[in-house]
Amino acid sequence: MADLREKILEILKTVKDPELNRDLVSLGMIREVEVSEGGRVKVTVALTTGGCPLKRRIAEEVRQAVASVPGVSEVEVELSVMTPEERAQIFGGPPKKEHLGIRDVRFVLAVASGKGGVGKSTVTVNLAVALSLRGFKSGILDADLYGPNIPLLLGFEAEERPEVVGGKIQPLVRHGVKVMSFAFLAPPGQPFIWRGPLVGKALRELAEVVEWGPLDFLLVDLPPGTGDAPLSVCHTYQPRGVILVTTPQELSVADVRRCARMFEDLKVPILGLVENMAYLRVEGREVPVFGEGGGARLARELGVPLLARVPLEPEVNRRREPVALDESLEAGRVFRELAEKLVNRIFGHEA
Numbered sequence: 071m072a073d074l075r076e077k078i079l080e081i082l083k084t085v086k087d088p089e090l091n092r093d094l095v096s097l098g099m100i101r102e103v104e105v106s107e108g109g110r111v112k113v114t115v116a117l118t119t120g121g122c123p124l125k126r127r128i129a130e131e132v133r134q135a136v137a138s139v140p141g142v143s144e145v146e147v148e149l150s151v152m153t154p155e156e157r158a159q160i161f162g163g164p165p166k167k168e169h170l171g172i173r174d175v176r177f178v179l180a181v182a183s184g185k186g187g188v189g190k191s192t193v194t195v196n197l198a199v200a201l202s203l204r205g206f207k208s209g210i211l212d213a214d215l216y217g218p219n220i221p222l223l224l225g226f227e228a229e230e231r232p233e234v235v236g237g238k239i240q241p242l243v244r245h246g247v248k249v250m251s252f253a254f255l256a257p258p259g260q261p262f263i264w265r266g267p268l269v270g271k272a273l274r275e276l277a278e279v280v281e282w283g284p285l286d287f288l289l290v291d292l293p294p295g296t297g298d299a300p301l302s303v304c305h306t307y308q309p310r311g312v313i314l315v316t317t318p319q320e321l322s323v324a325d326v327r328r329c330a331r332m333f334e335d336l337k338v339p340i341l342g343l344v345e346n347m348a349y350l351r352v353e354g355r356e357v358p359v360f361g362e363g364g365g366a367r368l369a370r371e372l373g374v375p376l377l378a379r380v381p382l383e384p385e386v387n388r389r390r391e392p393v394a395l396d397e398s399l400e401a402g403r404v405f406r407e408l409a410e411k412l413v414n415r416i417f418g419h420e421a
């Protein structure tokens with residue numbers, strides 16, 4: 071029977087959590103496999119959250135996989151929910167010692183997009199502000215070396231620079247969010263030109279010299295696309311999850327698909343998709359300026375949740391502060407709901 075149990079565990083390594091894109095065994099989601107006389111099997115699966123929308127699908131895939139093992143006559147799948155500690159193993163785990171600069175950060179999350187200009191930085195600043203409003207200590211690392219515009223979106227003056235104390239860079243703070251950007255390292259108005267090999271080195275050095283202090287979330291705004299720069303950032307910061315940003319246009323959707331594949335290869339779980347500029351609200355109606363349903367289609371295809379549909383909001387460009395601060399705007403409310411969803415996804419419903 072021990073042999074049959076081994077075979078069952080082996081086949082369960084082929085069943086993936088559709089959201090996290092990793093197999094159930096390595097995620098620690100297979101809590102128990104009981105084999106009794108005559109090949110009757112009971113598998114207990116621990117889901118990341120009780121309200122997991124994909125629980126039926128996961129249970130069915132487990133049932134089918136186990137039933138395909140020779141010697142199994144009957145399969146029962148019982149669903150339970152992970153403890154906060156078990157969840158933290160997936161999404162958090164103890165910070166790695168070698169990452170000196172990010173020692174005190176609980177969750178490093180990356181924000182990525184397949185191409186530039188889809189609103190990745192806008193999503194990053196608003197999410198960070200919304201998390202801070204929700205009581206979490208949040209920070210942003212603007213790792214978009216080629217277009218570091220986070221300081222601009224947060225209303226920093228071009229000449230503002232962080233202090234260096236005892237050889238450590240102290241991130242600047244705005245709206246309760248700690249911020250470090252490559253823009254702070256360049257002389258005002260003169261962007262650095264980064265050559266390939268320097269990128270990885272600069273990122274590693276930055277990880278060591280920035281003193282973030284205790285943070286719940288560090289959002290890393292990645293350079294767009296699938297080139298060496300986003301790869302280097304992921305290697306250096308080893309995010310626990312990534313949020314993908316897209317617009318409804320088919321082109322952008324094709325780019326983000328490539329991007330998703332890169333994270334699968336890097337074994338960084340995709341927490342979900344944010345569809346930005348999804349519609350313009352006109353007299354109560356949603357007008358799909360850039361096409362309809364691209365985000366939902368892509369989320370379905372990738373098997374990840376569509377975390378938010380952010381409307382086109384002219385105030386995003388007019389204001390020198392994130393719209394998440396203003397609950398009277400629909401976009402502001404959407405960003406707050408996005409923060410709430412992420413917190414639930416990571417800590418469970420009790421957070």
Ligand SMILES: Nc1ncnc2c1ncn2[C@@H]1O[C@H](COP(=O)(O)OP(=O)(O)OP(=O)(O)O)[C@@H](O)[C@H]1O
Binds near residue numbers: 186190193347381
């Ligand atoms: N929901 C929105 N409504 C209106 N304007 C938006 C919205 N989201 C982003 N924008 C605007 O679109 C432009 C691009 O946004 P942003 O800089 O966030 O994109 P990005 O993907 O980070 O770009 P890149 O990485 O290429 O610098 C900005 O001018 C921003 O103000």
